[in-house]
Amino acid sequence: xxxxxxxxxxxxxxxxxxxxxxxxxxxxxxxxxxxxxxxxxxxxxxxxxxxxxxxxxxxxxxxxxxxxxxxxxxxxxxxxxxxxxxxxxxxxxxxxxxxxxxxxxxxxxxxxxxxxxxxxxxxxxxxxxxxxxxxxxxxxxxxxxxxxxxxxxxxxxxxxxxxxxxxxxxxxxxxxxxxxxxxxxxxxxxxxxxxxxxxxxxxxxxxxxxxxxxxxxxxxxx
Amino acid sequence: xxxxxxxxxxxxxxxxxxxxxxxxxxxxxxxxxxxxxxxxxxxxxxxxxxxxxxxxxxxxxxxxxxxxxxxxxxxxxxxxxxxxxxxxxxxxxxxxxxxxxxxxxxxxxxxxxxxxxxxxxxxxxxxxxxxxxxxxxxxxxxxxxxxxxxxxxxxxxxxxxxxxxxxxxxxxxxxxxxxxxxxx
Numbered sequence: 190x191x192x193x194x195x196x197x198x199x200x201x202x203x204x205x206x207x208x209x210x211x212x213x214x215x216x217x218x219x220x221x222x223x224x225x226x227x228x229x230x231x232x233x234x235x236x237x238x239x240x241x242x243x244x245x246x247x248x249x250x251x252x253x254x255x256x257x258x259x260x261x262x263x264x265x266x267x268x269x270x271x272x273x274x275x276x277x278x279x280x281x282x283x284x285x286x287x288x289x290x291x292x293x294x295x296x297x298x299x300x301x302x303x304x305x306x307x308x309x310x311x312x313x314x315x316x317x318x319x320x321x322x323x324x325x326x327x328x329x330x331x332x333x334x335x336x337x338x339x340x341x342x343x344x345x346x347x348x349x350x351x352x353x354x355x356x357x358x359x360x361x362x363x364x365x366x367x368x369x370x371x372x373x374x375x376x377x378x379x380x381x382x383x384x385x386x387x388x389x390x391x392x393x394x395x396x397x398x399x400x401x402x403x404x405x406x407x408x409x410x411x
Numbered sequence: 412x413x414x415x416x417x418x419x420x421x422x423x424x425x426x427x428x429x430x431x432x433x434x435x436x437x438x439x440x441x442x443x444x445x446x447x448x449x450x451x452x453x454x455x456x457x458x459x460x461x462x463x464x465x466x467x468x469x470x471x472x473x474x475x476x477x478x479x480x481x482x483x484x485x486x487x488x489x490x491x492x493x494x495x496x497x498x499x500x501x502x503x504x505x506x507x508x509x510x511x512x513x514x515x516x517x518x519x520x521x522x523x524x525x526x527x528x529x530x531x532x533x534x535x536x537x538x539x540x541x542x543x544x545x546x547x548x549x550x551x552x553x554x555x556x557x558x559x560x561x562x563x564x565x566x567x568x569x570x571x572x573x574x575x576x577x578x579x580x581x582x583x584x585x586x587x588x589x590x591x592x593x594x595x
Contacts, residue, residue: 200461253461256511257565262458264505288522288529296561303501303558371524383466383520390468396519398470399535401484 190350191245192217194227195238197252197263201231205285205324209339210251213283213316216343223347230266238266242280242308243273247350254286258297272309280305281313281352283339287322289374291361294319314352316342317361323382414439414588415489415539416448417482419496419507420546423452428546428577432495435544435581442585447485451506454478458509465516471534472516479513486514489539491572491588494563497546501555502562518568526567533568540572542588547578 194214198204207229214225228241242248252263259267282301284294294317305312316339324332338360345353366374387393418432432448439446457475464474473479486492494511496503517538518531543563545551556574564571572591575584 198461199458204461255459255461256508256514257562258502258508260458261505261509261512264500264502264508268499268505290528292528293565296558296565300501300558300562303554307501365527366529368524371529374529375522375524379521386467387470387520392468392470395470396466397534398472400471401480401487401516402535 190217190223190247190347192223192225192247192249193241193245194225194249194251195230195241196227197230197250197260197266199231199255199260199262200253203325204253205321206251206253206283208324208336209283209285209318209321210249212336212339213249213251213343213346216340216345217347219340219344220347230263235266235269239270242270242310243276243278246278247313248278248280248310249283250280251283251285254284254294254297257293258300259284267304267308270308272307274309276309277311279311279313279350280308281315281346283316283318285318285321285324287319287378289320289363290366291317291319291364294361313346314354314357316352316357319361322378412444412491412588413489414444414446414491414493415482415485416446416493416495417507417510418448418450418452419494419504419510420450421452421499421504421506422497425497428495428497431546431577431581432544435493435584438581438585439588442589444588447489449482449485451510454482456506456509456513459512459515463520466518466520470519473513475513479510482510483514483517486539487517487535487537491542492539493542493544495544498548498550498555498559501550502559503543503545528567530567538568538570540570542572543574544584545574545576547576551576 194210196207196210198206217223218225252259298315301315302312342356345356387396416436420428436446436448455477456479457477465472496507517534519534521532522529523532560574573587
C-alpha cells in the first residue's frame with residue numbers, strides 16, 4: 190500500500206503530532222511492501238499542498254487539537270480543496286493534545302467523519318490521543334506507551350488497510366476521568382510541568398498578568 | 412449592552428451574509444446597544460503557532476503584534492460577542508477559527524476540573540457571553556449545526572447565550588438578545 194501522511198501542525202520545529210506520525214509510519218512500513226510519504230503542511234505552498242490528499246490510495250491527516258477543532262491552517266487548506274468526484278482514497282485522522290481525556294475530541298471526531306464524506310473519501314477512523322503535551326519535551330522512554338500505541342495502530346493498518354476500532358478505543362483512553370484522578374493529574378501537570386517551565390523562563394512571578402485590561406499604551410505621535 | 416460582532420466571512424463578495432450582519436448591527440444600535448463590528452478579513456491575524464509564549468514567556472501576551480490584541484481588548488470589554496460566519500466545508504470559516512485560536516492568552520496554562528473534564532484556568536475574572544450566528548444555507552443541515560454547536564461548547568469555561576441562523580430576520584435575532592433573561 191501507499192500512504193500519504195500530512196502533518197497539519199502549525200508549529201515550527203519538532204511537533205508532538207510529527208512524533209506520533211513517525212511512529213505510525215514506522216508501524217505501517219514494518220510490513221513489507223508498504224510505502225509512506227510524509228509532508229508538513231506548513232512547509233508547503235498552497236499549490237504544492239493541493240494534490241496531496243488524493244495522491245495515494247490512503248491518506249492520514251494528523252494535527253493537534255486547537256480550540257477543540259482542527260487548526261485554522263488545516264481548515265483553510267481543506268476549504269481550498271476541490272473535492273475529487275471520482276475518488277478512491279481512504280482517509281484517516283490523528284489528533285493529539287494535552288488534556289488527558291478523549292471526550293474533548295469527540296465532537297471533532299463526528300466532524301471528521303462528515304469531512305471524509307464531503308471530500309468523497311472513504312473514512313478509516315480517527316486516532317485520538319490526549320496527554321501528549323510533553324512528547325517533544327521529554328525523552329522517548331518516558332512516553333513509551335503513547336509511542337508504542339501509535340506504532341501498533343500503524344502496523345495493524347499496514348497489515349489490513351483499516352484502523353482497528355479496538356486499538357483506537359484502547360489508545361484513546363481514558364474517555365473521562367474522576368475528580369480524584371484529576372487532582373493527581375493537576376499536581377503533576379501544574380506543578381511539575383507548567384510551573385517548572387514558567388520558572389525556567391523567569392516568568393513565574395508574572396504568570397497571572399492581565400495585560401489586556403490594563404490601559405492601552407498611548408498612540409504613537411504621527 | 413456592549414456587543415462585539417466578529418464577522419468571519421472571508422469573502423467580501425458574498426454580500427448577502429455581510430448585508431445581514433450589517434442590518435443586525437444597525438438594529439441593535441437603534442435599540443441602544445453599543446455595537447462594535449470587526450470584519451476579520453480586513454484585519455491582520457497571524458495564525459497561532461502553538462509556541463506557548465503567551466503562557467510561559469510573556470504571560471497574557473502573544474508573540475504576534477498584529478490586530479488581535481486590539482480585538483481581544485474589545486472582546487474582554489463586551490458583554491456579548493457574536494461569532495458570525497458562513498458554513499464552509501461543514502464548519503465555521505477558517506478565518507473565524509484563526510481568531511478563536513488567538514484567544515489562547517485569555518487562559519492560564521494551569522489545569523482545573525470543571526463539569527467533569529479538565530480545562531485551563533481563566534486568566535481574567537470576567538468574560539463575555541458568546542453567540543453563534545451562522546449563515547442559513549443548504550450546507551447547514553441539522554447534523555452540521557449540531558456538530559458546530561458541540562465543538563464550540565466543548566470549552567466549559569465559555570458561556571454560550573444562543574445560536575441563530577440567518578433564517579431568522581435580524582430583528583428577531585435582536586429580539587432574542589433583548590429578551591433573553593440570560594443577560595439579566
